[in-house]
Amino acid sequence: MALLQEVTSTFLRRFKAPPASLHRIWASQCRHASTEAVAQETDELEESSFLQGEGPAQQAIERFDPAGVAKRRNRRLPPSRYQFRSPRYYRGPLHPHQPPRPSEPSSREFAPGPFSLPRLEQTYHDTLASDYMVLAYAHLPPGQTAFKKGERLRRWEGDSPYFKNRPLRGPRGGDTLRLLRKPVTFRNVPQLQRVTVHTMSSDAINSGAALHVSGMVLQAITNVRAEAHEVKKSVAGFGVRAGMYLSLTCELKGEDMYHFLSKLVDVVMPKMKDWPGVKGSSGDFSGNIALGLKAEEVALFPEVEVNYDMYPPKLIPGCHIMIHTTATTDQDARLLLTQIGIPFFGKLVH
Amino acid sequence: MNAGQKSARRIAAGNGPISRDTVCVSCLHRLTHPSRRNASTGTALAESPSSPTQQPRHPNPPVTTAKAPRKAYQLLASPVLSRPPLLTRDLTSFEKAYYLYQKRLNERLALPFTRYFYYKKGTPGDAEWKRKIKVRKTPARDIGVYAAYGDEGWNDEVLVGDRTAERESVVEALLRDAEGKGIVDEEVVGDKDTEGLVVAGDAKVGEGQRRDLTKVEVERPVERVTEADRANNMRSLSRKMDRTLYLLVKNREGRWRFPQDRVHGRENLHQAAERILVQGFGIDMNTWIVGNHPIGHHQMNYTSGGAPAPRLAKISPNRLVSTSRDRPEYEQEEYGEKVFFMKGRMMTGQADIGKNEYGDSEFRWLVKEEVEEAVTGGYWKSVKDMLAER
Secondary structure (H helix, E strand, C coil): CHHHHHHHHHHHHCCCCCCHHHHHHHHCCCCCCCHHHHHHHHHCCCCCHHHHCCCCCHHHHHHCCHHHHHHHCCCCCCHHHHCCCCCCCCCCCCCCCCCCCCCCCCCCCCCCCCCCCCHHHHHHHHHHHHHHHHHCCCCCCCCCCCCCCCCCCECCCCCCHHHCCCCCECCCCCCCCCCCCCCCCCCCCCCEEEEEEEEECHHHHCCHHHHHHHHHHHHHHHCCCCEEEECCCCEHHHCECCCCEEEEEEEEECHHHHHHHHHHHHHHHHHCCCCCCEECCCCCCCCEEEEEECHHHHCCCHHHHCCHHHCCCCCCCCEEEEEEECCCCHHHHHHHHHHHCCCEECCCCC | CCCCHHHHHHHHCCCCCECCCCCCHHHHHHHHCCCCCCCCHHHHHHHCCCCCCCCCCCCCCCECCCCCCCCCCEEEEEEEEEECCCCCCCCCHHHHHHHHHHHHHHHHHCCCCCHHHHCCCCCHHHHHHHHHHHHHCCCCCCCCCCCCCCCCCCCCCCCCCCCCCCHHHHHHHHHHHHHCCCCCCCCCCCCCCCCCCCCCCCHHHHCCCCCCCCCCCCCCCCCCCCHHHHHCCCCCCCCCCCCCEEEEEECCCCCEECCCEECCCCCCHHHHHHHHHHHHHCCCEEEEECCCCCCEEEEEECEECCEECCEEEEECCCCCCHHHHHCCCEEEEECEEEEEEEEEEEEEECCCHHHCCCCCCEEEEECHHHHHHHCCHHHHHHHHHHCCCC
16 A cells, blocks of 8 residues: 555646756756856756856867777677678568667668768858749739639539539640649748759660769769660660660759759750750740750860760760749749759740 | 739739729729720620639729828839849868768768779879779878778768868869869878889889879869958958848948939839949949849838828939829829839949939948848838848
């Protein structure tokens, strides 16, 4: 009985207000408390180096030399001291060996993270995004309600009682719905999402070396390992059989994407001869714009230009660059790319 | 993407009675005067296929008179001209340490550098490469001396107080590499007889040692902190290159404000903003007024002792606005000021206060914190949310 009372009282104590001293400490975080009072309160807490906020002593810093200690060691360490392999399979939450997060360097899935803060990303967030918001604003006079569009999915109208909860029909002319364009607000400004660089070489039909060279060029300019794709269907006219590896793609996201686009806009585009710009009809009506580079234009990338002689002649490929944005219309995507510095020419097709 | 014919038609589709109080002058004109080109526009609106949302629709909505005598306010446009940041911001100490660590981990995980793909065997470039790699042990130039695949590959973390990640050390390492030196001074080979100097007898010893016969001059990068920063020259555009600078003027009352002026004739805010920049600072500025909508507003009512005190204003035509010349100088009783701020971007050029036509005495290019110190409290409240943090 006494034990039960003890347990109950311990249990109940957890639900009471925290001890007065701690409360005073929290209250003393306010500015109106004097520093003297704060010092008094922190004295009541347990001593902890974490609270004091001082790092290691200067002497300790100077004497710390892990490489020197390792060099002076005569004996050989057992492998368990310096080798660690994280578990290959996940065996449930209760297993003693849990796989580390992919962001941990010891994880098998670790990919070294960002190495820099790209200039284009900073420019976008500081300058371009706010300008975009101002340009894309559509004014609604005060007191007026926004125009309500017709229903996107049509109801079944008629006498039949079976129409009541029937699934709604698609738009007239087909079941494919067009992307909705939501008004641009500060949460909703179109951003660069990813870039796909693609190349196909017909030389690779006869020589395997051509595909390898294309892969090296793509890897050099994008900093991403290229993925090869096989032909799906044989076409005798092109001399192509199903299963042949003829094309490569690189998907760029984040830092790699920003660095690639900066190089493209600042280094490659100004050097391109007689280049009027990206065609105005480019765009897939969903906010993605594509452009193409010829072989001599790909050679203008600094990573290829530096050792241009190393590549076999005429095997440097041209490529397609597809820029995917979070915009849902062609105009929005084009506005974003114009802000970044890509020129467009000709009739703009929406 | 801005309000146009479609918006006017939507308003006409019937959102209640419209008057001068609820709708702006140009929208009102468009609604009450249907296009003469298409005579059946009015009837077409009424007869268009019924939309699923059954709203009461009026082909010509009734125009009611305003309920109270209309108060006139002085309508002003004010361009908020900004020079966007020209440099990236400084990295925080956490970011520097993080990026350095990630780069070193990348060295450990990436495949070894293929030297012969970049340098042909036997060329001077190849010899230079071999000399440099001996010093820094890694192809990367900005992570200090670190051998990822060597015996000390495990020692990838730098110690407390290490300056490898600092911008100055990285720039120094890159410049030294461009000049042909190793990123750190290598140890001179020799013995006690030669007092540490290289002996010409042994060919292997002399190989790769650089002789200072020809010095490669590499251009140093321009400093991030400019002369204008050191002198704190508030009129310069080269000050605080990593922040946004805003153009403020000291008006004839001695207050610091964004340049502003009345909207004359039938000009819109965009045109007014462009005119104000020309009339205030001359034509030597390459600017762009962004969009047609204001980014903020400020209202100041004329009061004396708490009660409204309207002022009589004389509005004279402006030489740059042709539509203002239709009407000779007239008077208007104004109950206050309504300023609408237009966003402007500065590309090149500089303001010239000598060309100012508004009686402004000086101008300054200020960052957000300095604007807060310069302007008065009520004005700052209206303005602070328009200004960028960086």
